[in-house]
Amino acid sequence: MPAALPPATALGRRLRAARLAKELTQAQLGELLFGEEDPNVAAPRVSRWERGLHKPDLNTIERLAKLLDLPAAYFVASSEVLAEAILLISQLNPRQQKQALALLRRLADDA
Template identity: 55%
Template sequence: MPAPIAPVRTLGRRLREARQAKGMTQAELGAVLGLEDENSAAPRISRYERGDRMPDEETMEALAEALDLPVAYFHATSDVLADAILLIARLPMSKQREVLSKLREWAASSKK
């Protein structure tokens, strides 16, 4: 079995994919963090995307907001969980509760 990818690498890959899907450059995304200078904005985002650095909680929230994604998406331990987080986050709260209820039912029945 292959070794799991380090969480910082997973976060970096998802961050890069989300940024590119929004059509943003690293410098543009860095500007969201208040880094107006391209000489500091792009390298900082690049370090996050390569997995060299992990954003702190406040920075992660700003990145997620700029990319219109939930923070949990970037930290999910598998792509299946990440996709589930995206799908659930797009639903209205009433539907989110329904999904959660159904998941609890499935989890309880799988224990039997």
């Protein structure tokens, strides 16, 4: 089997990393996302997203995020720093999220 091509976009890289972290193949993720749709369609669709050839619509991004236990905003964040911040904050409980937000506001006020 040929080596996988590297993802060409931030969304593609994040999607691939999240899929692999859940130990899912592209076909498995496609089946979870699209149900019993033909695997000859679902897996290539996931592959095209990961390689940056196509971009899933927002509804699909939200469904992917739910399947992968991640916030949808993580996939569309404009930078790696924002993406990581979204991941970290999403792992906090609501009280800690408020504390993190207060800290970020203080940092922004000092800037």
